[in-house]
Amino acid sequence: MSSRSGLTIMRVCFIIFLLGVLVELCDGGITSGYVRGSNLPDDMPLDSDVFTIPPGPNTPQQVHVTQGNHEGNGVIISWVTPVRPGSNTVRYWYENAQSKKQADATINTYRFFNYTSGYIHHCNIDNLEVRLFKNF
Template identity: 55%
Template sequence: MSVCRGLSFPTSFLLLALVVLNLVFLCNGGTTSTFVRKVEKGINMSLDSDVFAVPSGYNAPQQVHITQGDLVGKSVIVSWVTEDEQGSNAVRYWSAENSSKQKKMLAKGKIVTYRFFNYSSGFIH
């Protein structure tokens, strides 16, 4: 404040306000693109869509996820949830090339559950 020592309070306040306003308008903070999300609700997938329905069959797998398991692309992670019982924890897999001649492999995983307050998860494979 040694620079503004000779200025009166209203003058220093005005100078400070001008600097702040200048920074606000020049920085354009928070604006990253011209895209603006529409206010109305999207129509992509309604909550009563069939994809949210519980699959038919007793203890049928739900929430099946298949993801790349490593950075090279040579492994896969498969997970799913069963509600009623543990069920099988095995996944059978094989290569798509020469699938009739190749041996089918079997991988087994572990099954876990968790609780959070009054919520109990299904069996996560």
């Protein structure tokens, strides 16, 4: 064995030793006293009706509505169409309003190895009227 390979082995051993010492010295502590209960309900069965594909050849699936900005007067509406891009227009209006507004969505897909996603639509709607209800 040459002195160079012996030196390399010694360095590797020293690094492993150092990592072992660091692991022993580190203590992440406890972040919370919460422990998940053992009396949890069973998972939703895979044959539940909520997992059925909606009828129609290109019906929107996986529809999500999320908060669209920090002020709370916007939403993001997202949905997936499986076969081809669907309509990218979202129509919306105020309750009892005569005129209707519309917003256009962007459409994307992605690929990973042999997987290709459906057509993912994202529509941002801003400047919505915020109504605060004091009495329900």
